[in-house]
Amino acid sequence: MQENVPIKDLTTMKVGGPARYVQEITSAKQLPAAYQFARENELPVWVLGNGANTLAKDEGFGGLVLLSRLKGVSLKVSGNDLLVAAAAGEEMDDVVEQTAKKGYTGLEGLTGIPGTVGAAPVQNIGAYGQEIKDTLVSIEVYDAKTGKTKVIPKAACKFGYRESIFNTGEDAGRYFILKVHFKLRKGQMKPPFYVSLSTYLELHGITDYSPMSIRKAVAAVRAEKLPDVKVQPSAGSFFKNVYLSDYEAAKARAKGIQVWLERGKNIVPSGWLIEQTGLKGQSFYGFKVWDKAALILVNEGGGDYVDLAKARREIVSRVEAKFGYTLEQEPMEME
Numbered sequence: 099m100q101e102n103v104p105i106k107d108l109t110t111m112k113v114g115g116p117a118r119y120v121q122e123i124t125s126a127k128q129l130p131a132a133y134q135f136a137r138e139n140e141l142p143v144w145v146l147g148n149g150a151n152t153l154a155k156d157e158g159f160g161g162l163v164l165l166s167r168l169k170g171v172s173l174k175v176s177g178n179d180l181l182v183a184a185a186a187g188e189e190m191d192d193v194v195e196q197t198a199k200k201g202y203t204g205l206e207g208l209t210g211i212p213g214t215v216g217a218a219p220v221q222n223i224g225a226y227g228q229e230i231k232d233t234l235v236s237i238e239v240y241d242a243k244t245g246k247t248k249v250i251p252k253a254a255c256k257f258g259y260r261e262s263i264f265n266t267g268e269d270a271g272r273y274f275i276l277k278v279h280f281k282l283r284k285g286q287m288k289p290p291f292y293v294s295l296s297t298y299l300e301l302h303g304i305t306d307y308s309p310m311s312i313r314k315a316v317a318a319v320r321a322e323k324l325p326d327v328k329v330q331p332s333a334g335s336f337f338k339n340v341y342l343s344d345y346e347a348a349k350a351r352a353k354g355i356q357v358w359l360e361r362g363k364n365i366v367p368s369g370w371l372i373e374q375t376g377l378k379g380q381s382f383y384g385f386k387v388w389d390k391a392a393l394i395l396v397n398e399g400g401g402d403y404v405d406l407a408k409a410r411r412e413i414v415s416r417v418e419a420k421f422g423y424t425l426e427q428e429p430m431e432m433e
């Protein structure tokens with residue numbers, strides 16, 4: 099166990115003061131003692147993967163951070179399906195690659211999302227028309243409340259947009275995710291694709307929609323517009339999209355606001371709202387609204403949480419003043 103580790107070194111936005119204790123979890127057997135230590139010392143516990151969707155304040159985290167580093171992936175063919183069991187500390191993108199290479203569909207749209215397998219169901223990651231919930235079967239967890247491991251089936255995870263029981267409601271933070279089970283189908287994604295993906299496919303004359311072909315196209319589309327976390331600190335999409343009822347959507351459309359219909363839900367893309375407010379490419383307190391994707395806020399170097407909070411306030415209030423919608427932050431905050 100390490101003490102006083104800067105959280106900015108454990109997260110992709112590169113903000114945040116020290117974590118009092120940090121422990122790498124490479125075996126589920128370490129968990130009972132780790133949680134016992136936290137209980138005895140009355141410390142909060144926070145599980146961290148790659149920190150690509152997590153922020154910490156400048157005062158840091160006065161508790162125990164458990165780094166999710168369990169490894170192992172198993173792939174089993176069952177008829178037309180591929181059964182995947184991936185440990186929480188694996189890179190999600192590696193699992194996407196392995197399954198796409200074998201010609202199984204269901205995860206290829208999630209190509210290039212930085213982060214671990216264990217974090218993927220927490221906010222039900224999604225991109226290019228796929229969400230992790232579409233192929234997820236069940237999750238093996240360590241339950242910090244009972245000290246036992248158990249299997250949570252998909253239906254009990256209450257997946258929604260960037261939401262699950264793991265980040266919302268009374269059980270948020272209760273479970274350490276150990277392993278995620280997926281079931282993929284032999285086959286391929288079918289058009290219509292997301293606009294940016296279909297534009298790329300058309301432009302390059304690509305008609306091969308096999309998982310590996312789509313994976314390559316998604317990687318290329320992402321590389322064109324998203325910052326590389328290894329070079330440019332960010333936490334990906336900084337704001338959630340705005341969801342509207344049918345009534346609200348009709349009113350918004352009448353005002354010329356862009357509303358998408360996705361999986362039967364009306365969405366105003368927050369990136370569009372920020373762009374229309376004229377903020378794309380602008381910097382606030384050392385944080386820049388990414389000039390190729392307005393939903394992303396990048397740390398231009400050395401910005402602290404306090405600066406980030408000021409930048410967030412500025413963006414939220416300007417969008418609110420123009421459109422009347424209050425943007426909600428997507429990354430989680432350690433507390």
Ligand SMILES: Cc1cc2nc3c(=O)[nH]c(=O)nc-3n(C[C@H](O)[C@H](O)[C@H](O)COP(=O)(O)OP(=O)(O)OC[C@H]3O[C@@H](n4cnc5c(N)ncnc54)[C@H](O)[C@@H]3O)c2cc1C
Pocket residue numbers: 110144145146147148149150151152166186211212213214215216217218220221222223224225264265273274275276324325326327332333334335430
């Ligand atoms: C450049 C960029 C692009 C991105 N693009 C997308 C995108 O297209 N779509 C999308 O959905 N997201 C996107 N994200 C967000 C991010 O990649 C995902 O949320 C990813 O799942 C984060 O993984 P992580 O391991 O870094 O999670 P962390 O930030 O470490 O953790 C996220 C949450 O999961 C919890 N957690 C992590 N591991 C476990 C575990 N083993 N057990 C229990 N809880 C756990 C943490 O406590 C925290 O609440 C992007 C981020 C960046 C930086």
